[in-house]
Amino acid sequence: ETGVTQSPTHLIKTRGQQVTLRCSSQSGHNTVSWYQQALGQGPQFIFQYYREEENGRGNFPPRFSGLQFPNYSSELNVNALELDDSALYLCASSRDYNDYNSPLHFGNGTRLTVT
Amino acid sequence: DQQVKQNSPSLSVQEGRISILNCDYTNSMFDYFLWYKKYPAEGPTFLISISSIKDKNEDGRFTVFLNKSAKHLSLHIVPSQPGDSAVYFCAATGANSKLTFGKGITLSVRP
Numbered sequence: 001e002t003g004v005t006q007s008p009t010h011l012i013k014t015r016g017q018q019v020t021l022r023c024s025s026q027s028g029h030n031t032v033s034w035y036q037q038a039l040g041q042g043p044q045f046i047f048q049y050y051r052e053e054e055n056g057r058g059n060f061p062p063r064f065s066g067l068q069f070p071n072y073s074s075e076l077n078v079n080a081l082e083l084d085d086s087a088l089y090l091c092a093s094s095r096d097y098n099d100y101n102s103p104l105h106f107g108n109g110t111r112l113t114v115t
Numbered sequence: 116d117q118q119v120k121q122n123s124p125s126l127s128v129q130e131g132r133i134s135i136l137n138c139d140y141t142n143s144m145f146d147y148f149l150w151y152k153k154y155p156a157e158g159p160t161f162l163i164s165i166s167s168i169k170d171k172n173e174d175g176r177f178t179v180f181l182n183k184s185a186k187h188l189s190l191h192i193v194p195s196q197p198g199d200s201a202v203y204f205c206a207a208t209g210a211n212s213k214l215t216f217g218k219g220i221t222l223s224v225r226p
Binding site for chain 2: 004035041043055090092098104107108109
């Protein structure tokens with residue numbers, strides 16, 4: 001069983017640029033969630049996708065957007081990067097967003113640095 | 116406004132002894148609670164969970180206790196092992212299924 005994989009592992013961008021992060025969900029999982037973890041903080045919910053539709057969003061501006069594809073893989077796009085966007089971006093998948101017996105399985109994250 | 120609080124940033128215990136990690140929450144709508152463990156350069160790994168209809172859940176060396184009236188939960192690890200050294204996150208969720216995490220606590224288990 002393949003776990004959640006994220007790419008790239010590290011990325012350095014300049015303020016104002018755009019970035020796309022990618023995530024492959026675990027086999028059999030149809031729900032993907034994205035979290036931002038700033039240094040010294042816990043992960044913060046960005047948004048969730050269920051069967052290719054956005055299914056909930058946290059307190060992040062519209063320049064954070066996402067997609068889920070028919071194979072349930074996902075992308076996180078961030079436009080007009082700001083220095084505060086520097087963080088570890090975590091993708092997590094689960095069997096079904098409504099199933100409490102299906103906890104989130106996280107990837108190892110993408111470390112984004114904005115200079 | 117932090118809805119899930121882990122007030123101690125770190126904990127150090129001797130191998131073989133009990134580790135008790137605490138977590139408080141403020142949102143009464145939370146009905147499911149989870150603990151995740153995170154090693155450096157890895158994503159968080161699910162450890163154990165508890166529903167609000169229970170007050171205790173046990174899985175091997177790990178036990179989670181929930182006190183709804185106090186809005187408090189704790190994770191007990193016994194006996195603690197050096198491999199348990201990691202950052203532990205408490206998380207909570209409600210009807211919207213998104214997880215709200217605490218800031219985490221760094222556990223160090225001394226051999």
